[in-house]
Amino acid sequence: MVAARDSTAPAQxxxxxxxxxxxxxxxxxxxxxxxIVVAGLIREPWxxxxxxxxxxxxxxxxxxxLVHRGARRYAAAxxxxxALVGVVLLLDLHALARIAAVxxxxxxxxAAARVTLHDVLVAPSVTTTPVGRAEHGVLLMNPRSGGGRVARFDLENQARRRGITPILLQPGDDLRALAEGAVADGADVLGVxxxxxxxxxxxxxxxxxxLPMVCVPAGTRNHFALDLGLDRDDVVGALEAFGEAVERRVDLAIVGDRVFVNNASLGVYATVVQSDAYRAAKIRTTSQMLPDLLGPDARGFDLRFEPPDRDHPIRADLVLVSNGVYRVERLSGFGTRARLDExxxxxxxxxLDTTTTVSGLLAAELRGDLGRHPGFRQWSTPEFTVDSGDELVDVxxxxxxxxxxPPLRFRSLPAALRVRVPKHRPAAARPPLPRPGAAAAELLRRVAGRPQQRTKTR
Structure with a gap:
């Protein structure tokens, strides 16, 4: 039998x-x-x-x-x-050929840069379906999230004006039980x-x-809303998804029987976030706790897993498992996902083997370039298992x-969730736009045939 040829290789x-x-x-x-400018001005150095x-x-x-819209685009243009008029004035006004060439x-x-960096300038295409107005939409609200965003934006009354049933989470309430109760009462769209x-x-x-779900960004960071393409500052505008909207399917992830939309962390980061002081002072709390967690007398983290390259085992002090692949910039803010449906x-x-690598972690955290840290590894997989000799693992x-x-079994749940978003939203988040300097560096990498850094595996 002759093996089938891979027809995608020539195209790639x-x-x-x-x-x-x-x-x-x-x-x-x-x-x-x-x-050209240098040649035209060489005789007049000033x-x-x-x-x-x-x-x-x-x-x-x-x-x-090129990469922005609205007033900023017009101002930049x-x-x-x-600037080009300035070049014209500096050159000989009769040197039209040189001016046109510049x-x-x-x-x-x-134009060539836009072709090269198309993948980071254009939001990924996703399949959406137009949907009609919810017949019995329910909005579950956590008044403590985001420093009181629910009250600040008057979401309870905003929901009622749109024919949405609001349910306010009270102290001691079980959010899951409230959602199940809403379904039992006939809800056809669940919002939170x-x-x-x-x-x-x-x-x-x-x-x-x-059932379909509506995401209203009333939390602190709202990563899920960002990666759905929602405007995190337009909290009330997200309610439009209960009206005529578009619907798409996105992935969820699960560890054991716990579903998550963003990520789960183990090791040093998971231990740090257990601290009550972490939310108020992330960098300071992290720097204060790292010596005890990673110093010479530290017990270390017993996290056992199978790396993608079995010939090169990894001893990890930190493990992050995410629903989809993130552009990882820093631990405290994490990054964004180009897609939620892979x-x-x-x-x-x-x-983190030495004091130097720990110091490097703090520096990389402050700079927002965690991916350059020497102990950084990244890959993707449908399933992932972490075992440990500890009775319980901080997650x-x-x-x-x-x-x-343990063992902690992580799985992707492909296309598990139906999500409604307002019609005017793009339904997919565009990756962060590179600064001109970073874009130039990316052009050099691609000329050399090197892969884009944000999805690298070491």
């Missing part, structure tokens, strides 16, 4: 080649514009730095106009025009205004009953501090 090679060529063209065009600076300003402002090269550089822990509990009830868990581990699940008995 063609995409990689096109990306490298576009990246090279973007860099070459930028350098070409600078070279004009040289001004001309080069004007071209750089035009490229940077052009990039800003105005700066581009002014303008053309700047525009060509921006609260943090990501509350979102996960209601999401589990919704997926068990096959049916995989993201796994991140950190190994932080969507910000909730828990202790669970």
């Amino acid at each position: 090679r063609a995409v990689r080649l096109r990306t490298r060529c576009a990246a090279g063209a973007a860099l070459a065009a930028s350098l070409g514009a600078v070279a 004009r040289l730095p001004l001309g080069v600076a004007a071209v750089v300003v035009a490229v940077v402002a052009g990039w800003d106009a 105005t700066i581009v025009v002014l 303008v053309a090269l700047v525009l060509a550089s921006l 205004a609260g943090g990501d822990g509350s979102q996960a509990l209601v999401a589990d009830v919704a997926r068990r009953h096959g 049916g995989v868990l993201g796994v991140v581990t950190l190994t 932080g699940v969507d910000g909730e501090a828990l202790q669970l008995a």
Whole structure:
């Protein structure tokens, strides 16, 4: 039997080649514009730095106009025009060919950069279905989430005005039981205004009953809302998803019988978040606790798991398991997910062998470039198991501090949840836009044929 040929390999090679060529063209065009200015001003040195600076300003402002919308785009475009006019004034006004060449090269550089970085400039496409107004929508609200966002935005009355039944969580209430009660009373759409822990509990009830859910970003960080493409500052606007909206399916993740929408942490981070002081002072609490957790007299963390490369075992001081693959920037804020429908868990581990690597962790945390830490590893998998000799393991699940008995079995639940979002929202979050300097570095990496850093595995 002749093995079937992989027809996708030539297409992937063609995409990689096109990306490298576009990246090279973007860099070459930028350098070409600078070279023309230098050649035109070489006889008058005092004009040289001004001309080069004007071209750089035009490229940077052009990039800003390329990746933003609205007033910021128009302002950046105005700066581009002014910078190019400055170049014209610095050059010989009769040198029209050189002027046209500089303008053309700047525009060509921006166009080629957009082709190269299409994956970080354009939100991923997702399949959505138009849906009608909820007949019996219910909004469960946690008044303590987000420093009292429910009361601040008057969500109870805002819901009533839209024909949505509000249910306010009282001290001692069981949110899951309230959600189950709402389903028993005939709710056809379940909404929740609260943090990501509350979102996960209601999401589990919704997926068990096959009902759609509405996410209202009334928590502190609202990572789930961000990655759904919602505006986290428009809390009341999220209620529009109970009206005519669009619906999509997203993944959930589960550890044991506990569903989570964002991530679960084990090891040093899970132990730190158990501290009552952590929420008020994350960096200070972390720096104070790390010596006891990772110092020479520390007991260490007994976390046993199978890494992707079995020939290179990992001793991890920290393990993060996420619902989907994150762009990991820092532990305290974590990152964003380009997709919520790939049916995989993201796994991140950190190994801190020496005092230097611990100091490096704090520095990377402050800079927001955790992925560059030497003990950082990242990969994806549908399932993941962590065992331990400890009777109970500290686990932080969507910000909730828990202790669970090992082994801990994590699984992705592909397309488990139906989510409604307002029609005017994009239904998918765009990855963070790179700064001009980071974009230039990314262009260089892609010219060299190196993979994008945010999904690397070491």
